[in-house]
Amino acid sequence: MKIDWNTSVKPSLKSNLKLSNRLQKIEQMVTAQYDHIWDCCCDHGLLGCALLSRPEATTVHFIDIVPQLMTELESKLHRFYSGSTWKTHCLDVAKLPLAQYKGKHLIIIAGIGGDLMIEFIEAIYKKHKDLNIDFLLCPVHHQYPLRQKLIALDFSLKHEVLIEENRRFYEIVLVSTTSTEKKNINPVGDEIWQSQSGLQSDIADKYLKKTLNHYQRIQQGFHQGKTNDVQHIIDAYHAVKL
Incomplete structure (x- = not known):
């Protein structure tokens, strides 16, 4: 800006x-x-x-x-x-x-x-x-x-x-x-996952899903021999409780 x-x-x-x-x-x-x-x-x-x-x-x-x-x-x-x-x-x-x-x-x-x-x-x-x-x-x-x-x-x-x-x-x-x-x-x-409002809860939910999708795509590349293994990161985000 x-x-x-x-x-x-x-x-x-x-x-x-x-x-x-x-x-x-x-x-x-x-x-x-x-x-x-x-x-x-x-x-x-x-x-x-x-x-x-x-x-x-x-x-x-x-x-x-x-x-x-x-x-x-x-x-x-x-x-x-x-x-x-x-x-x-x-x-x-x-x-x-x-x-x-x-x-x-x-x-x-x-x-x-x-x-x-x-x-x-x-x-x-x-x-x-x-x-x-x-x-x-x-x-x-x-x-x-x-x-x-x-x-x-x-x-x-x-x-x-x-x-x-x-x-x-x-x-x-x-x-x-x-x-x-x-x-x-x-x-x-x-x-960042502890929401105090419905709006913030929605933001956290969307961000978590987007982040998981991002790393799951990377993990698919790992199975194809193209990227590093990020399963531990996926597991960490899966453990997040909203």
Whole structure:
């Protein structure tokens, strides 16, 4: 989603940024106080701007590897958010300069697959194991391998939700590297299947069926000698109770 800064954003209307359902839910999951929030969402800075509109004294870091996008965004931030604390970084997400900034960090990564997300998380954690870091993650696919990696890294779960947007399903997972209250991450999710409404129950049911169909097709390929064996993943999702 690209922001039309000339028409949709004015200095007096910063809090009225139009977020998609997915980005809105991600923003709502930022409930703790962080010293630094790193927006790595491939969304032209929309989420970070929404976070800047909050009253909390937090530095929001905008990340993108495309120089032109960062130059344009920085110009708009100077224009509309001159009174807020923010920084722009034109670099690879795997190379975030976290050690240069003291305090508690939240790294938000969305809009990419779980496979690439794994690479970023591994690189960041390897360099900054001694820092207090939370990750807020919303992969577009490869959720199971991502969860397996988070478990292998011994991260703990803070919160997770499941949403549907434009007939696509998204798991949004908030995890911590240093949580004092150890809550294990489930390979197929736990809280995402616990519905509080008929609508959410329907979303969970559709997502479970879609996920099972996906892995069952892969398993058919295994029997034909084309793919890896994923029966253990199918069994794990079959064990989910709605």
